[in-house]
Amino acid sequence: MAKPDPYLSTIPPLAGTNPYLMENFRSVTEETERSGPFEIEGAIPPGLDGILFRNGPNPSVVPDPASYHWFSGDGMLHRIVLRDGEVLSYKNRYVRTRVLATTSGTKAPRGPREAIDGPANTNIVRYAGRMLALVESGLPHRMTIDLDTVCVEDFEGLLASPMTAHPKFDPATGRMTAFGYDPFGPPYLRYHEFDDLGNLLTTTSIDLPRCVMVHDFAVSATKVAFFDLPVAFDLELALEGNRLPFAFDDQIQARVGVLGRGEPGTRIRWYEIEPCYVFHVANAFDDGDDMIADVVVYNRTFDLGVGGLLGSDLPRLERWKFPADGKRVIRTPIDDRALEFPVIDRHVAGSSYNHTYGALFGRRDGLDRFPGYVKYNVNTGGSARIELPDHLQGNEPLFVRAQDGKADDEGWLVCVEYDRSRDASDLVIYDAHAMSTKPEARVHLPVRIPFGFHGTFVTREQLS
Numbered sequence: 252m253a254k255p256d257p258y259l260s261t262i263p264p265l266a267g268t269n270p271y272l273m274e275n276f277r278s279v280t281e282e283t284e285r286s287g288p289f290e291i292e293g294a295i296p297p298g299l300d301g302i303l304f305r306n307g308p309n310p311s312v313v314p315d316p317a318s319y320h321w322f323s324g325d326g327m328l329h330r331i332v333l334r335d336g337e338v339l340s341y342k343n344r345y346v347r348t349r350v351l352a353t354t355s356g357t358k359a360p361r362g363p364r365e366a367i368d369g370p371a372n373t374n375i376v377r378y379a380g381r382m383l384a385l386v387e388s389g390l391p392h393r394m395t396i397d398l399d400t401v402c403v404e405d406f407e408g409l410l411a412s413p414m415t416a417h418p419k420f421d422p423a424t425g426r427m428t429a430f431g432y433d434p435f436g437p438p439y440l441r442y443h444e445f446d447d448l449g450n451l452l453t454t455t456s457i458d459l460p461r462c463v464m465v466h467d468f469a470v471s472a473t474k475v476a477f478f479d480l481p482v483a484f485d486l487e488l489a490l491e492g493n494r495l496p497f498a499f500d501d502q503i504q505a506r507v508g509v510l511g512r513g514e515p516g517t518r519i520r521w522y523e524i525e526p527c528y529v530f531h532v533a534n535a536f537d538d539g540d541d542m543i544a545d546v547v548v549y550n551r552t553f554d555l556g557v558g559g560l561l562g563s564d565l566p567r568l569e570r571w572k573f574p575a576d577g578k579r580v581i582r583t584p585i586d587d588r589a590l591e592f593p594v595i596d597r598h599v600a601g602s603s604y605n606h607t608y609g610a611l612f613g614r615r616d617g618l619d620r621f622p623g624y625v626k627y628n629v630n631t632g633g634s635a636r637i638e639l640p641d642h643l644q645g646n647e648p649l650f651v652r653a654q655d656g657k658a659d660d661e662g663w664l665v666c667v668e669y670d671r672s673r674d675a676s677d678l679v680i681y682d683a684h685a686m687s688t689k690p691e692a693r694v695h696l697p698v699r700i701p702f703g704f705h706g707t708f709v710t711r712e713q714l715s
């Protein structure tokens with residue numbers, strides 16, 4: 252077992268009154284590697300074979316509760332290896348960013364220097380045989396499968412500015428698409444297409460009047476949509492030293508731009524929309540010449556100031572249509588129940604599909620809560636929920652299709668849940684077709700996994 256890194260053992264159990272430093276938002280205190288078997292209720296489906304990776308913010312030094320923002324904590328990766336119905340091991344490691352080197356004395360990564368170093372705390376994806384730890388405020392960090400930091404990745408110097416934590420992957424070819432927004436623009440937005448071998452092929456600039464926060468985007472077979480929504484860079488907040496100097500401004504015209512893939516950014520077509528915000532896109536696809544995107548929408552966010560909850564509103568799933576012959580987004584609500592972290596079967600990315608899944612989302616006692624999961628059939632409007640008992644909370648569920656699965660709900664939801672009664676985390680597997688409240692398996696993990704953002708399940712087949 253690896254020894255705890257003494258530089259990273261500085262967090263008290265409860266660090267203050269900031270909601271993102273409380274309960275299961277608070278950091279874990281050390282880096283750990285443990286071999287299984289671990290205590291298990293039920294049985295892990297033997298076909299679920301691979302590695303679960305998760306990423307989330309985990310401050311390495313005690314932050315000031317008055318100014319800490321959930322999006323700014325140091326990225327910590329968690330890795331759980333499943334094979335033949337067993338959990339073989341658990342491991343967690345910080346991404347060795349330059350921020351971490353400065354605050355905690357860890358080794359700085361190789362690779363290009365950035366104007367502002369990012370915390371690499373939002374997502375981890377597999378692309379072209381690499382693992383990439385991602386945050387939208389910085390360049391990717393290339394990681395090994397064992398969670399060692401290799402370098403800051405700028406794709407041979409071609410990636411000119413920070414890259415989104417939500418790149419998209421063509422399930423047939425493995426090609427990647429991505430974008431990045433740049434407070435030091437213009438251009439404030441760039442769109443990138445990559446091949447399947449790790450090469451950045453093309454970049455085009457999108458003309459925006461100002462820097463806005465753009466967390467995710469929508470990609471179909473022939474089109475890509477960018478969200479120019481009014482969470483805007485605020486110079487005053489930046490000059491005050493705020494690490495996330497963005498604020499909601501409903502005086503700014505909200506709009507979404509649709510661009511044909513392969514076209515220059517100057518050809519983008521803008522659709523106006525009421526002020527709102529989208530962090531996450533479930534999926535997008537072509538509908539004849541029109542484009543459709545299923546998105547999780549906030550009426551407002553980044554509107555409560557520094558040191559508190561992210562925003563005043565809770566988000567709902569909507570279908571947005573971008574008619575080829577129109578200028579307005581056509582919005583259709585799918586549900587009035589709040590959710591976040593929408594996911595799909597990776598095999599249906601960019602094409603028409605049936606099912607999306609997400610974490611139920613709410614607030615209680617001043618804290619964000621994830622009281623279960625939801626599955627939607629986006630075509631019929633049907634839904635199914637897994638409501639957790641009071642002492643449990645979920646987070647982003649990942650869908651993994653069974654090897655013999657034919658549909659985008661024939662597989663499992665792979666989740667990490669927080670059990671308040673034990674102040675501990677479980678790996679929990681649900682049958683995504685049945686959506687039964689009783690899981691297939693619940694595995695007690697040796698280390699608590701704080702609420703984070705995103706992860707990926709890499710099957711053994713993808714690793715070989």
Ligand SMILES: [Fe+2]
Nearest residue numbers: 466531704705
């Ligand atoms: Fe995200």
